[in-house]
Amino acid sequence: MQVYKAPLRDMRFVLHELFAEKPFGEPEAFAEFTPDLYDAVLEQAARVAEEVLLPLNASGDAEGCRLENGMVRTPAGFKEAYAQFRDGGWSGLTADAEWGGQGLPERVNKLVEEMTCSANLSFSLYPGLTHGATTAIEGHASDELKQTYLPKMVSGEWSGAMCLTEAHCGTDLGLLRTRAEPQPDGSYRITGSKIFISAGDHDLTENVVHLVLARLPEAPPGVRGISLFLTPKRLPKADGSPGPANGVVAVGLEHKMGLKASATCQLEFNDSTGWLVGEPNRGLAAMFTMMNAERLGVGVQGLGVAEAAYQSAVAYARDRLQGRALSGAKRPDLAADPIIVHPDVRRMLMTMRVYSEGCRALGQWTSQALDAEKHSADPEIKARAGDFVALMTPVVKALFTDLGSEAANLAVQVYGGHGYIREHGVEQYVRDVRITQIYEGTNGVQALDLVGRKMPAHMGRALRPFFHSVSALLERMAGQGDKAVAAWTSGLQQAFGALQLTTATIAQRGIKDPEEAGAAATDYLRMLGLIGMGYTFLKAAEIAQARLAEGSDDPFYKAKLATAGFFFDRILPQATTGYLVIQSGKRSLMALDEALF
Numbered sequence: 282m283q284v285y286k287a288p289l290r291d292m293r294f295v296l297h298e299l300f301a302e303k304p305f306g307e308p309e310a311f312a313e314f315t316p317d318l319y320d321a322v323l324e325q326a327a328r329v330a331e332e333v334l335l336p337l338n339a340s341g342d343a344e345g346c347r348l349e350n351g352m353v354r355t356p357a358g359f360k361e362a363y364a365q366f367r368d369g370g371w372s373g374l375t376a377d378a379e380w381g382g383q384g385l386p387e388r389v390n391k392l393v394e395e396m397t398c399s400a401n402l403s404f405s406l407y408p409g410l411t412h413g414a415t416t417a418i419e420g421h422a423s424d425e426l427k428q429t430y431l432p433k434m435v436s437g438e439w440s441g442a443m444c445l446t447e448a449h450c451g452t453d454l455g456l457l458r459t460r461a462e463p464q465p466d467g468s469y470r471i472t473g474s475k476i477f478i479s480a481g482d483h484d485l486t487e488n489v490v491h492l493v494l495a496r497l498p499e500a501p502p503g504v505r506g507i508s509l510f511l512t513p514k515r516l517p518k519a520d521g522s523p524g525p526a527n528g529v530v531a532v533g534l535e536h537k538m539g540l541k542a543s544a545t546c547q548l549e550f551n552d553s554t555g556w557l558v559g560e561p562n563r564g565l566a567a568m569f570t571m572m573n574a575e576r577l578g579v580g581v582q583g584l585g586v587a588e589a590a591y592q593s594a595v596a597y598a599r600d601r602l603q604g605r606a607l608s609g610a611k612r613p614d615l616a617a618d619p620i621i622v623h624p625d626v627r628r629m630l631m632t633m634r635v636y637s638e639g640c641r642a643l644g645q646w647t648s649q650a651l652d653a654e655k656h657s658a659d660p661e662i663k664a665r666a667g668d669f670v671a672l673m674t675p676v677v678k679a680l681f682t683d684l685g686s687e688a689a690n691l692a693v694q695v696y697g698g699h700g701y702i703r704e705h706g707v708e709q710y711v712r713d714v715r716i717t718q719i720y721e722g723t724n725g726v727q728a729l730d731l732v733g734r735k736m737p738a739h740m741g742r743a744l745r746p747f748f749h750s751v752s753a754l755l756e757r758m759a760g761q762g763d764k765a766v767a768a769w770t771s772g773l774q775q776a777f778g779a780l781q782l783t784t785a786t787i788a789q790r791g792i793k794d795p796e797e798a799g800a801a802a803t804d805y806l807r808m809l810g811l812i813g814m815g816y817t818f819l820k821a822a823e824i825a826q827a828r829l830a831e832g833s834d835d836p837f838y839k840a841k842l843a844t845a846g847f848f849f850d851r852i853l854p855q856a857t858t859g860y861l862v863i864q865s866g867k868r869s870l871m872a873l874d875e876a877l878f
């Protein structure tokens with residue numbers, strides 16, 4: 282059985298202690314919120330995740346979505362769960378009060394999202410896409426569109442969807458064919474076929490607001506000729522209620538490996554009325570607002586599954602009796618010891634644990650920057666926070682989902698054959714999380730974004746806040762802490778040195794030969810992400826030691842030190858491997874003649 286209890290203690294740690302000094306300041310917008318309020322929000326969210334969403338995870342997987350008479354039906358219980366979620370105000374947690382939102386910081390919202398993803402990844406997509414769509418509408422749509430759509434979406438009455446992909450056009454959006462014909466009243470007629478559209482149709486809300494990429498007549502070829510259109514499933518009436526159907530038809534549901542309760546639709550737009558969002562032919566820039574929000578959200582999906590998989594694996598490892606501890610029986614009263622005594626099982630559990638805690642901490646750092654980018658009154662801080670978010674977006678998306686997938690696989694391994702069969706529910710985590718490495722831009726494409734765009738832009742400006750933070754921590758920690766902490770500091774120092782060297786190598790080689798940068802991209806992303814995690818674990822260790830020295834008897838701090846120790850001994854050295862791999866360049870990747878594959 283899947284088990285999940287929201288990790289509230291660690292969430293409070295990252296929220297209140299780990300970044301207590303607020304690396305990007307505290308925007309005025311949050312001045313009235315108190316830590317107690319945040320804790321209350323997290324506790325309420327935990328109840329929703331554990332009591333409402335988790336019980337539907339396995340049943341939703343078994344039942345899946347159905348297409349009936351052109352309407353998508355979600356599995357039993359989803360409608361009622363969504364109604365509770367909506368009525369609880371969870372859809373508009375971070376949205377501005379102007380649109381009916383609660384204006385809470387992203388740094389709290391991302392923890393709430395994590396719980397939703399842990400409890401029920403399929404469910405999380407419905408509000409997740411609405412959140413991304415509202416961000417793009419708020420950033421780029423006309424006032425009239427904002428007034429009509431944002432209050433309905435922020436309240437969760439209407440949901441959002443993003444319509445990019447077509448059968449022949451996935452990563453390369455320049456190939457898309459959906460057309461938009463201007464109409465005399467200023468609207469557009471949208472015609473075309475989209476595939477793989479998450480939450481493209483469903484029965485949870487009375488309307489779905491599609492953000493659709495399409496081409497205007499005479500638009501230039503490629504990505505410079507793409508525009509963005511808001512195209513609702515049902516056209517709003519004058520009083521704001523949903524009116525007639527708008528020619529957006531779900532013609533199929535994709536049959537998938539996992540994520541079965543999330544409706545992945547094939548959609549036809551038949552002369553559907555749409556309105557331009559942003560500038561003509563500059564739709565990709567507007568869509569990127571949604572895509573960037575979604576990328577961070579997808580990273581959180583990976584984290585959510587890592588945590589859920591970890592918790593199930595721990596419960597099983599405490600319970601399953603096989604073999605005896607190598608150091609002698611630990612439970613001589615039983616027929617065998619629980620498998621948690623075995624070093625190899627420990628290796629798997631600790632790996633999952635550091636992935637989850639490391640990603641949560643790195644996610645919190647990024648969310649704080651996200652809040653400052655949106656709300657800080659100081660232009661210098663706003664710009665610095667924006668650079669940090671830009672750098673970390675591909676890292677959060679790709680690293681967290683790679684680690685989420687690894688964690689889910691490790692959970693199956695901990696269960697042995699009982700993980701491979703369906704009964705215990707851990708194989709669902711493997712199937713569900715796998716897509717997170719693919720959608721919203723594959724992880725390979727995220728890595729290219731990191732080395733090809735984020736790294737070189739403005740002479741490496743986006744790297745600076747990250748590099749400065751790591752350098753400052755290393756300087757502060759030099760000669761501090763006990764022997765163990767000193768060794769961890771030196772490990773991070775070495776890995777950071779390797780990252781700096783590698784960054785220079787990629788920059789030099791990439792200018793001469795872009796394939797060299799492409800060959801380094803995935804390893805570089807992991808290296809940078811691991812060093813980011815190392816930064817958070819070293820800070821966490823510093824805090825834990827200080828609390829224990831002050832006399833705290835909270836076992837959380839001892840556990841944090843043990844987890845940090847595992848990270849520095851067993852995970853961070855992968856960064857050095859990354860360095861060696863990247864130094865080898867593209868040579869062996871490109872050596873084999875295509876005909877010989």
Ligand SMILES: Cc1cc2nc3c(=O)[nH]c(=O)nc-3n(C[C@H](O)[C@H](O)[C@H](O)COP(=O)(O)OP(=O)(O)OC[C@H]3O[C@@H](n4cnc5c(N)ncnc54)[C@H](O)[C@@H]3O)c2cc1C
Nearest residue numbers: 443444445446451452477478479545719720721722723725
């Ligand atoms: C369940 C599910 C839900 C989805 N939800 C949505 C949604 O809501 N809205 C939406 O619009 N789309 C959605 N998608 C589509 C998803 O975003 C795409 O599948 C994804 O972007 C990859 O496109 P593709 O599948 O066509 O793969 P391709 O683009 O064909 O890529 C195939 C492989 O080639 C690699 N590759 C491609 N181009 C390059 C390059 N230039 N350099 C290096 N490597 C490259 C990729 O990394 C990948 O490994 C969804 C897909 C699924 C399966």
